[in-house]
Amino acid sequence: MKLSTLQRWISPKRSIQGKIFIAFIVVTLVSIILITVIVYMSMRETITQNAITSVSDSIRQADESLNIMLEEIDRLNTVVVTNKNTVIDTLLSPNEEISYEWFQEQKRMDEFLSSLIDYKAYISRIAVVGLSGKVFFSGGPWLDRTILGTPMMNYMLQNGSKHAYFKQTGVSNAVTIGREIRYNRATIGFVMVDLNYEFIQKTYDVRPTTDSMIYVLDKGNQFIYETRTDSPLTPSYQQIKEINQQFKTDGEAVRRYIDGKEFIVVCRQSDYTGWSTISLVPMDSLLTESVKLRNLLAEVSIIVFVVVLIVSLQVSSRITLNIRKLKSLMMLVKDGNLTLPKNEINSEDETGQLYHVFNGMVEELKDLLEGIRVSEKEKREAELTALQAQIHPHFLYNSLNTIKYLARMNGVPNIEAVSGSLIELMRSVLGNSSEFLTVREELAYVEHYISIMKYRYMKPIRMITEIEDDELLDCRVLKLMLQPMVENAIIHGIGPLEQDGFILIRVYEEGNNLHIDVVDNGKGITEEQREYLLKGTGTNGETSRFSGMGVRNVHERIVRTYGDSYGVHLCSEPGVYTKAEIRLPKLEKSVENNKREVI
Template identity: 65%
Template sequence: MKLAAFRRRISPRLNMQGKIFIAFALVTLLSIVSVTGIVYVNMRDTIKQNAVTSVLDSIRQADESLNIMLQEIDRLNTVVVSNKYAVIDTIMSPSEEISYEWFQEQKLITGFLSGLIDYKPYISRIAVVGLNGKVFFSGSPWIDRTFLETPTMDFILRNGSRHAYFKPVGTADAITVGREIRYNREAIGVVMVDLNYDFIKKTYAVKPTADSLLYVLDEQDEFVYATESAPSSAPSNETLVSVKQRFAGAGDAAEMKIDGRSYIVVRRQSAYTGWTTLALIPMDSLLSESTRIRNLMIEVSLIVFAVVLIGSLQMSSRTTIDIRRLKSMMTRVKDGNLSFPKTEIRTKDEIGELYHVFINMVEELKRLMEDIRNSEKKKREAELTALQAQIRPHFLYNSLNTIKYLAKLNGVPNIEEASGALIELMRGVLGNANEFLSVREELNYVASYVALEKYKFMEPIKLQTQIEDDELLACPVLKLMIQPLVENAIVHGVGPSGGVVLIRVFAEQGDLKIEVTDNGKGMTQERMDMLLGEPDASEQPSRFSGMGVRNVHERINRMYGEPYGVKLYSEPGLYTTAEVRFPLLGQTDQSWKEER
């Protein structure tokens, strides 16, 4: 019981104001969430795309800078290996340490090497090592014949005349660029240039975020460069090699999860050295700024949502106050109180227009109720008048029957026939309220009409009827449809001189056609157009029925449309034919049954 009472108390609150408030709240919330979500997602994508683009550009610039430097070193190596006087002859010289000749050779080749690197700050050492144990160098660190047994020497010799790039194991401050020295198609030694590692670190100092990681791996998956001071959570070397292999055939950037942490991995392989550069950008660090902006957007959205809710509450209240007033007025009208005090609603919107329409409706309702009271009063008076008028047709029929009976007693057949025809004609016109009659009934009324009309003329009027099928006599047609056509044929056709009027009833292409033809004087096209056209003020209507040919045509055409109606055909001095086209309605037609 308490729950039902609570529902009854809160249910009226979900009125128009509540619906408007909830609609505004939902639309606003949906709009804010949609806009905020779209902006945040686009911002994240833009930040990631910008980071990828920036890192790729930085790596490309670093690779190009390193390639330019390596190309210059390769040219220095080419100068060294192609110098026969200072290099090749010195390596192949038979002089031994320590002798005057060896000292001269040492001075010659050392001066040559020093001249090559004096203006190259990124070169820490250039050395020529002969396979016979002779070692010459300029720069630091110290190098002697023990170098012949190192992996670097083996690597350079394996690569032959191709430039070799190698970082010696255990060396953290140089990268060696070497090339084999050949004479008479035989290797006699190697030339090596040590590149200052600080230059490499400056070249690859690409850090879009503070905890980004960058690694350079050679073709043997050895690390040429690695970010210094990498955090303990940084991936291991084995993991990075695996990432490089997983990246084979992929694009320039991809999102990967490495050791449980999401990274954007950017990869670029140098076409000159074959080295692969991997840049790892942690997603959480990269998107930290977007997270801050997201939180700020959420706070702003909540404030905007609260402001919109307050505004929508005020607006819905102002919007529905006139509706509540109008509802109160309608409730009074429903209770039958039409003389309530009117609450003026002055707004110019739809509610104001509805108020004025309602007031006009109430005024009209008052007028209609007054009209109903007057109509009821007049109706009672008309019923009394109609009761009195019911006696008149019966009195007229009885009087005509008396005249007919007296004419028969006194042997006056023409008066008897005229009285009987008039009785039948008046019974059909005044006593039958149906709109439809059968063709048989219509023809009977026409026969009664002709029986009256023939006494007006000197010569007799012959009425002939041709029925194609007796079943057509039962077909329904509009009441008084043939009589105006016959009247027109007698008055304007045969005239006082008498003649023949032929009525032909037949079916054609699913329609009922009735033709009324006379052998009178005919009529011109202008006369036919006048009969079927607009009415002339001077024209007299049909004297008996009040309907002319035009009325018959309009009645049929309005009820059934084109091509039904009346058409006239005439030849002056020969004939006139009025053709009526009517839908062939059967005995089962619903409208005919309802009329009957």
């Protein structure tokens, strides 16, 4: 039976099982080969690019770290060459060894130089050398007048008009940064600072592999730093010079063969010193892990292919049966039967997924029909709920109006005034759906609010308005912007006072911007209290009780709407006044932004 089935698969007229099996094998084989090749090449390229990025970043960081040290040393040199009392006068003085005056000069120079390099571990020595033969230094190694006439001194005198860099070799490796000292347009000596070579070695020890090499060359193609290695791959000095020249032409990163070996060459030139940093990374060492990855991918591919081959034999023998079952179920739905048998197809392959999707579609179809009926019912309920929500504000306004009329009938004008102000204030808040109002409307809301608050404190609170131009009253501002400021002025400024208080609201234009100042004659606030108010609460932790918005809320709304150049600024003088300055862009009145809901 199995032999006949296999014969059907390999015959010219193969069954659908054989076609699926062969398709699985071909697709799987091609996919495994393509994926393996793509993953390997991608990983190889990724490793290379990551190495280039890592080396480039490391070189850049090392270069920036060295530049910071060199900039600090250059500043020290500038301090020395511009110091007349201690440096220039000492070099020009006629005092000679060994005299009291000479000892005083020596002590003064030692103290001055020592103070410059204290706590700078990367500086090994600072020295001032006069052409007259005077030598002063702090640090080590020892330095005397034998430096006069040396190649380093000649180099400093020729190149030290600003700053000169010189690599010392021998007993004490160091990079010397020097600058000539001039007086009356004549060179009288030079100052030099030795950069500890160990810091340069630590700074440039950024090799991604153990056999990588790093070289730092100055403008004259002389080595400032080079990796010490016994590797036979170490290039010659001439090759490094050629690489440096190629870098100036080809860019920062190139691949190059040196003595038959491929290297990644990463270069960078310092904008500050002009030094070139060259990193050579052998490709063989860098791609060692990629070879292991290639072997692992090959092994995994063989295992996956064998597994797929076995699974394909099992899956292909079952797919057609499930397809026929699925076709029968579709014919039932076509005839109008939406009740399907459960768990007819239990496989988890594509056919099983199609069965579950089809079964879900049938269930969704039944749910859709039921949902249409339910949605119609919910629509009617939502309309009723919306109608009830509209009734609540009407009931509240009608109740307040009733209280107002009862107060008038009973001759209680204060209750009538408070009720009327509360009606207008709530009408302003609940009846206006726009985010923006005019300045005129904001001032009206504030008047209603003050008329309520003066009964709370049982004393008159005067509101004074100063309008620079009546046209400013029609400018648009954010809704409920002034009320929190006035509330803060009453609660924290005027309220605690025994005498009567007033609130001045000044509206004016400045630089095409709208300014609104709210000033009170209260007890004032301290700097800490101002900071606390801008965090959203009052100085006693009491928040705005009506609007739910504090000073900080108003400030953040303005900044969020118009930008950081606008907002609220508080200033105060304790015991005299407190002023809230509001700065807004001047916006003309817009009809569509001031629509009111009719209640």
